[in-house]
Amino acid sequence: MFTLEVKKLSKVAAFTLFAATFAFAGADKAVDGSMEYKVVNGTYAGVYKVNEKAVDAKGFKYGKKPTENELKATRIAVRYDFEGLPEGKGSVARGDELFEQKCAMCHGDMGSGGKGYPKLTGGDIDTLKNQLVHPENGDEPPERSIGAFWPYASTLWWYIKTAMPFPHPMSLSDDDVYAITAYLLSVDEVQIDGEDLDDDYVLTKEKLMKLHMPNEKGFYPDVNGKDGVANMKKFLSNPKNYGTPTKRCMKDCTTGKVVHIKATLDSGITPLVSVKKDLPKETGEKKEDSKFAKLYEDKCNACHSNDAIAPKVGNKESWAARIKQGTETLYTHALKGFKGMPAKGGHADMSDDDVKGIVDYIISKSK
Amino acid sequence: MKKVDNDKTTARRGFLKNIAASVVAASAVVPAALKAGDDPALIKEPEWGSKLGMPADKNLYGLPSPYEHNVTRRVHKLLSSGDMYASVAMTPIHELSGIITPNGLFFHRSHGGAAIVDPNDYRLVIHGLVENPLVLTLDELKRYPSESRIHFIECPANGSTGWRSPQFNTLQFMKGMMSSAEWTGVKLSTLLKDVGIKPEAKWALAEGSDNSHMGRTLPVEKLLDDAMVVWAQNGEALRPEQGYPVRLLVPGWEGNLNVKWLKSIEFGDKPWHAKEETSKYTMLTPSGKAIRYFWPMEVNSVITSPCPDKPWKDLKKGDLVEIEGLAWSGQGTIKGVDISFDGGKNWVEANLKGLVLPKSWTRFSFMYKWDGKPILLSSRAYDDAGYVQPTIDEEVKAVGVEGIYHRNAIVTWEVKANGEVNNVHIRS
Known part of the structure; x- marks a missing residue:
């Protein structure tokens, strides 16, 4: 063997x-x-x-052979050659609708970013050679996006299916994933077989498998052929490829000028750095471990911890006007959905009473 | 007889009572006896010496002293993708000793929060191009012969805020995206013997069961060399942040490849190209093309004492002091570390100390008499594979500044006359 x-x-x-x-x-x-x-x-x-x-021992009898069904449930990956991609279809227009409902609150309108989460679209393959060394001299950064940087669309389908939407992964149907994939490709003006992805374009497995992304050749080493592993070994065994020397200079070596920190990022650290050995200050704040605090943490905090997406719990300014509308209104919004807020935060399995309990908890923390 | 015994007991009790009273009286009197030059910390009986301590049934899972509350992981909004679920908590490496990171301080990077996996429902599936696909429960997995190895795990984005210029003045945020532990588990070469990998299987996909369903491609060659499936760190079960109950351990390679909450390993004849192998964890270079599958973490080092967090402000001119630091390489064993006091113009050899292990943190040490003058203090490690840590100029010349990952250039501290220590870059 x-x-x-x-x-x-x-x-x-x-x-x-x-x-x-x-x-x-x-x-x-x-x-x-x-x-x-x-x-x-x-x-x-x-x-x-x-x-x-x-x-070196062998002949262990532990475990069992997986059943067909178990393997089917386990195999969720989609390889770059589209091995593992299921059948399905979805239009750009449907993807637009879904993106608006499920993705735009984090990734911005049309995936343009701006909310702290990754920008998905609007890059430019011609900028990939850019190096932002001296911003003061007008250097521009490379603009990476799905259409401008990602080598394979298989990855896009796979990632949306298994990791998105962020708080509810594995909740989208295969057709919905085709639709959102089609929409994102259309925003970045990626063509399939020379064809634009207009609103009524319907993406299918067959069409996706014909797609070659604009930056497919933008990566090295060549890992896909039968010499893939050997190519990697060759590349990594030559340290010149990544700027690692093999000789040590000991005397009169080339050196340079001292560059100091211009604007430190230290103030954004939580908790602020301290090496003091003292007793922790009593904050007087009791750690919340009620049922609703836990439910909030589990079901709602992903969005409500970032004001760019949803009013941040604990931010009195964000909540003042909302609390003014009355608890009953807030219950209704939470239960039925309101603007960016999906019904029950997308957790249809939660009871009405639990949702109301969470609303009460949020109000108590934010007034 | 009985009566006499009782009398004796009573007498002893009385005696003890008298001693207790005299101790209280004595300690109350002592402050008055404090003379010039005396350190009250020595003369005065401290509070903890004159009362009972914590009973044995308190903190049945032990905690650090409350005085150590500042020794914690720390986070920064700019190092997160929108929230604290796809984020990183950095290890306070300026506070660590030796080459092992306590489990509660091990850096935590995940892509959708740390999953809390029920070990009773844990299954590992090994499938794809193999003769005998296999499902194991946690108990079954732990029946395999185990080994323990000390290895660091480092996120390839460690130090990435320094590509253009220095930005943090704290070691925790310059290099804290790494930690080290003694890991226990089964070598994949052992586990896979009965599974029987087919000759055409050159690649494997390791997948996690967390919210991000992290998948990463690895060459079979590495899996059979030194990779392990591990369930323990530093003698106890993995922490949830480290993939409880089971993670992949890929010694020396990108942290992200050490897939946590490991659910399956699938063998195939081609690499998969997961999102963390295309959109992220690829290094865009000035050619406009990006390096992919950059697996190993290169040779690296940093001086941990002094550092901006632990300066020399209490040192006097002429004091003898130990300069100490960490060196590590994912491509071998640390062979030596050089130290420079003039920003990299001239170098001298430091000593290694403690355990010197492959693909592991290694401590180095240099005894120094500080004359109180400003210095530019740098360390440069080299390993037994023949690799040497580059200067910033050397590294940037080869790969540019937009690669995000794999920054291992020499770190320099500016030590000022007052003992203050600052993170600086040396650039031509």
Whole structure:
């Protein structure tokens, strides 16, 4: 078997490799260009004792074979060659609607960003060579976005399906994921087979599989062919590729001028840095661990901890006018949905009483 | 007899009572006896010496002294994607000793919050291009022969705020996106023997079960070399922030590849190109093209004492002091560390101390008599694979400033005459 062959080879080569450890130039490197350590005489890398009978043992009978259904539930990934992509379809127009409802509160209108969460659209492949070294000289940064930077659309489908919307991943149907994918590609003016993705364009599995993203060739090393792993090893074993020297200068080395911090970011650190050894100050604030505080934390905090998305709990300014409308109105908004707020915050399984309890908790923290 | 015994007991009690009274009287009298040059901390009986301490049944899971409350992880809004769920809490490495990070201080980076996984429902699925696909429960997994190894884990974005210029004046935020632990689990080369990887399987996808369903591609070669499936850190179960109950451990490689809340490993003949291998964790270079699958964390070091958080403000001219720091390499074992006092023009060799292990934090030390004059203090590590830590100029020349990840350039402290320490860059 493959693994056994590797083991045998490594045992034969063990002494040579270990000697090479101390004469690194030209030594055999691991797949990442690093030192490759072996078990020699029951000791790994010269330091860790190893029970070779334990690590070489085989014939364990633990566990079971997964059923077809179990494997189907486990396999959620979509590879770059679209292996794993399920059937489905969705239009740009439907994606627009869904994006407005489920995504824009964090990613901004049309994915343009601005709310602290990643900007998705509006990049420019022609800016990828930009280096923002001297902003004062008018240097511009590279503008990365899905259409301008991502090499494969498979990743987009996979990520939306399994990780989005942020507070409710795995809640979108395959058709909805096709629709949102189509919408984001259309905003970034990506074409499929020479065709623009207009509002009534319907994206299907067959069409998505024809898509080559504009920046598909914008990455290296070449990892996709049969020499992919070898290419990686070659790249990583040459430290010149990433600016790592192999010689140490000890005297009269090239140096430079001292650059100080212009504007420190330290003030944004929470809690503020202190190395004092004293007793913590009594804040008088009791840690909330009621049922509704916990429910709030679980179901609502993802959006309500960021004023750009939803009124931040504890921010009296954000809440004053809302609390004025009366508790009954706030109950209704929370239960039925209101503007960006989905009904029950998107948690249809919560009871009305729990939602009301959370509203009471929010009011108590924000008035 | 009985009566005599009772009398004795009573007498002893009385004796003890008298001693207690005299102790109270004595300690009440002592402050008056304080003479010039005496340190009251030594002369006066402290509060904790004259009353009972914590009973054995308090804090059955122990906590640090309340006086250590400032030794915590810390967060920053700018290092988050919109909220504290896709964010990072940094380790206070300026407060650490040795090469092990206490579990409560281990840096926490996740992409959708730390999942709380029910260990009873935990399953690991190994599938794809294998002879015998396998599902294991946690108990079954832990039956395999285990090994323990000390390795650091570092997020490749550690230090990324320094690409253009220095921005933080605290070590915790310059280098705190890394920690180190003794990990216990089973080597994948052991676990996979019975599974039987097919010869055409060159790649594997490791996936987590958390909200972000983190997936990362790894070459089989690395999995069979030194990767492990681990369930313990520093002698206890993994913390939720570290992937409880099970994570992948990929020694020396990008933190993100050490997939937490590990749910499945699928073998295939091609890499997957997950979101964290395309949109993120790729290094855009001045050519306009980006390096992908940049797996290892390169050789690196930083002086932890002094540092901006722990300056030399209490040192006097002529004081002898130990300069101490951490060196690490994901590509080998630290072979040595050089120190410069003049911003990198001339270097001298420091000593390594303690355990020197592969792909591990390593402590270095240099004894120094400070003459009270300003210095530019830098450290430069090198490893047994032959790699040397670059200057800022060398690194930027090769990869530019827009790569975000894998910044390992030499760190320099400006030590001023008053002992203040500042983070500075040395640039041509």
